[in-house]
Amino acid sequence: MTAEVESHTVAPAPGDTWTGKFRDRVARDLPPDKLLPDRQPSYVASWIYVFGVLTIAALLVVVATGVVLTLEGPEWYHISDVGHFFNSLHFWSVQLFFIFMVVHLWGKFWMAAWRGRRAMTWITGVVSFIVSLATAFTGYLMQTNADSQWITFEAKDGLNAVGIGAWFNVTNLGQTMLLHVCTLPLVVGLIVVLHVLLVRKRGVVPPIDAFKNEPAAASNTAEVTS
Amino acid sequence: MSKTKKVDPAAAPWQGPWRKYDILKEGVIALIVVALLSVGLAGIFSSPDEKALTFQGWATSAPENFFATTVGELAGTTESAGYGPPYNEGGDGVSVGPLNMQKLMGVRIPVNPADDFVITPLSSSQQSQETVDALKAWKDASADQQAAWATAFDDAVQATADEEGVLDLTKIEKGDYGPVPVLAGALTDMATSGAYDGVLLAQDPNGFYQMDHTKQILFMGDGSYLDDFGTVQNLQGNTWGMMNETGSYPGQAWLWLYSFWYQLPVFNALDDADPASMSAQLTASADALIFYIMGLLTILLVLLPFIPGLRSIPKWIPLHKLIWRDYYRSIRG
Numbered sequence: 001m002t003a004e005v006e007s008h009t010v011a012p013a014p015g016d017t018w019t020g021k022f023r024d025r026v027a028r029d030l031p032p033d034k035l036l037p038d039r040q041p042s043y044v045a046s047w048i049y050v051f052g053v054l055t056i057a058a059l060l061v062v063v064a065t066g067v068v069l070t071l072e073g074p075e076w077y078h079i080s081d082v083g084h085f086f087n088s089l090h091f092w093s094v095q096l097f098f099i100f101m102v103v104h105l106w107g108k109f110w111m112a113a114w115r116g117r118r119a120m121t122w123i124t125g126v127v128s129f130i131v132s133l134a135t136a137f138t139g140y141l142m143q144t145n146a147d148s149q150w151i152t153f154e155a156k157d158g159l160n161a162v163g164i165g166a167w168f169n170v171t172n173l174g175q176t177m178l179l180h181v182c183t184l185p186l187v188v189g190l191i192v193v194l195h196v197l198l199v200r201k202r203g204v205v206p207p208i209d210a211f212k213n214e215p216a217a218a219s220n221t222a223e224v225t226s
Numbered sequence: 227m228s229k230t231k232k233v234d235p236a237a238a239p240w241q242g243p244w245r246k247y248d249i250l251k252e253g254v255i256a257l258i259v260v261a262l263l264s265v266g267l268a269g270i271f272s273s274p275d276e277k278a279l280t281f282q283g284w285a286t287s288a289p290e291n292f293f294a295t296t297v298g299e300l301a302g303t304t305e306s307a308g309y310g311p312p313y314n315e316g317g318d319g320v321s322v323g324p325l326n327m328q329k330l331m332g333v334r335i336p337v338n339p340a341d342d343f344v345i346t347p348l349s350s351s352q353q354s355q356e357t358v359d360a361l362k363a364w365k366d367a368s369a370d371q372q373a374a375w376a377t378a379f380d381d382a383v384q385a386t387a388d389e390e391g392v393l394d395l396t397k398i399e400k401g402d403y404g405p406v407p408v409l410a411g412a413l414t415d416m417a418t419s420g421a422y423d424g425v426l427l428a429q430d431p432n433g434f435y436q437m438d439h440t441k442q443i444l445f446m447g448d449g450s451y452l453d454d455f456g457t458v459q460n461l462q463g464n465t466w467g468m469m470n471e472t473g474s475y476p477g478q479a480w481l482w483l484y485s486f487w488y489q490l491p492v493f494n495a496l497d498d499a500d501p502a503s504m505s506a507q508l509t510a511s512a513d514a515l516i517f518y519i520m521g522l523l524t525i526l527l528v529l530l531p532f533i534p535g536l537r538s539i540p541k542w543i544p545l546h547k548l549i550w551r552d553y554y555r556s557i558r559g
Binding site: 036037038039040041042043044045046048050053054056057058060061065077078084085087088089090091092093095096098102107109110111112114115116117118119122123126127130133136137140143144145146147148149150152153154156157158159160161162163165166167169171172173174175177202203205206207208210211 | 234235236237238239240242243244245246247248249250252253256257259260261263264265267268269271272273274275276277278279311312319320327328330331332334335437438439440442443444446447452455456459461463467468471472475476477478479480481511513514516517518524527528529530531532537539540541543544545546549550552553554556
């Protein structure tokens with residue numbers, strides 16, 4: 001009985017529990033001023049930096065308009081002016097999303113933005129681009145119109161040729177629809193969140209040669225004496 | 227005594243000057259700008275929505291082609307009949323050297339064009355006595371007899387084509403074609419009436435609820451109707467069709483690199499090219515080869531930070547001097 005009481009009154013040692021370790025790590029890696037910064041290094045001064053946030057903004061519009069389209073089902077937009085307008089919003093916000101994302105990607109390439117232990121930030125960015133391609137592709141497949149008939153007929157050959165078509169059947173509307181409105185957006189969302197958290201954790205990559213003897217490569221290191 | 231350790235200077239905390247930044251304000255402004263842009267583009271340009279093609283439309287606008295395609299399904303000469311996995315054993319699929327992933331995965335989505343596209347739909351609805359008799363004759367015949375009838379009629383139908391490939395069914399030579407002409411005629415009538423669209427959809431084992439259109443897409447793709455639509459809409463693969471939408475709308479422009487490979491002559495040999503030529507062989511494997519090329523390039527892009535040479539390109543081509551021009555100017559000053 002006494003032992004039970006003691007076990008409730010004695011505070012656990014710091015980092016003794018999963019929760020404690022997780023909390024400590026979050027607090028260390030993402031303190032409030034890193035998570036929600038109100039200042040940036042002076043070199044963060046170019047229009048190219050806007051394209052990351054524009055991509056996220058476009059993703060939010062894509063998701064919001066997609067959610068509206070789910071309310072009445074995939075064939076609503078064929079028969080309703082309101083539905084068609086939301087389909088148009090979804091269509092154009094996807095186009096904007098990819099334009100912003102590609103510019104962002106090219107910008108980060110020319111900055112060699114993987115430097116300074118930021119390789120995982122680059123990788124999550126590229127993976128989110130790839131999963132976004134798959135998400136958009138399934139959207140084109142489930143238009144339930146002549147265009148989707150054509151795309152499914154053509155696309156099946158590429159996927160069949162490498163064996164994927166046996167498992168991901170582009171002519172199965174139910175499969176493509178569920179992937180498009182549920183699984184793939186969820187994956188994109190999770191990777192984008194991870195990407196943004198990594199950006200906040202590591203900060204914006206400094207200019208190339210901003211530090212003496214700094215190599216362009218991600219894994220290269222410089223010798224310093226402490 | 228000093229201790230030496232390796233650190234990456236680009237990972238070190240920034241020690242230079244700072245500038246004011248408001249992440250939430252930037253996010254809100256970006257969201258408003260993108261939302262307004264989307265509303266503007268949607269309001270001005272709308273979005274494409276060409277009505278889905280139907281079998282009724284095909285049989286009405288091109289009855290000869292629908293009829294001939296039906297005969298081809300019975301004869302086993304269509305693309306679907308000779309496709310191979312994942313639909314059937316009619317072909318071997320695409321190989322790249324000894325690797326044939328298509329065959330390795332096997333037949334997971336079974337499609338028997340003669341039965342699924344023609345015999346079962348005709349059998350599942352009320353037909354004339356002539357068609358009922360033809361169906362019975364077909365089902366009672368041996369596989370060899372069926373093939374002999376259908377192949378002979380398929381040849382006879384194709385022999386009516388003029389120089390441009392246009393068929394004239396009034397010129398079919400007489401011969402022993404068994405029930406094939408009646409079956410093809412009955413299916414064409416069924417499609418013309420609009421009944422076939424529903425019957426083909428409803429024959430799925432699940433019946434009432436149906437979301438798999440594999441059979442519809444395969445059958446429609448066997449004829450010229452869908453292909454002609456793709457040509458008119460500029461959607462063919464050898465004209466960057468992967469990136470196009472119907473009308474003048476942008477499609478999946480982000481697939482430009484994927485589409486690019488299909489434009490190369492080595493992956494785009496003409497149908498009448500020598501089958502032994504390298505371009506004809508590469509074209510036959512193009513779907514798999516291009517997928518693998520893109521897969522490899524994607525892996526390179528993902529792992530770029532670790533690839534010597536590639537990761538140094540931004541240093542050799544100093545576009546970063548433009549991006550960070552203020553910074554470089556300030557340190558020069």
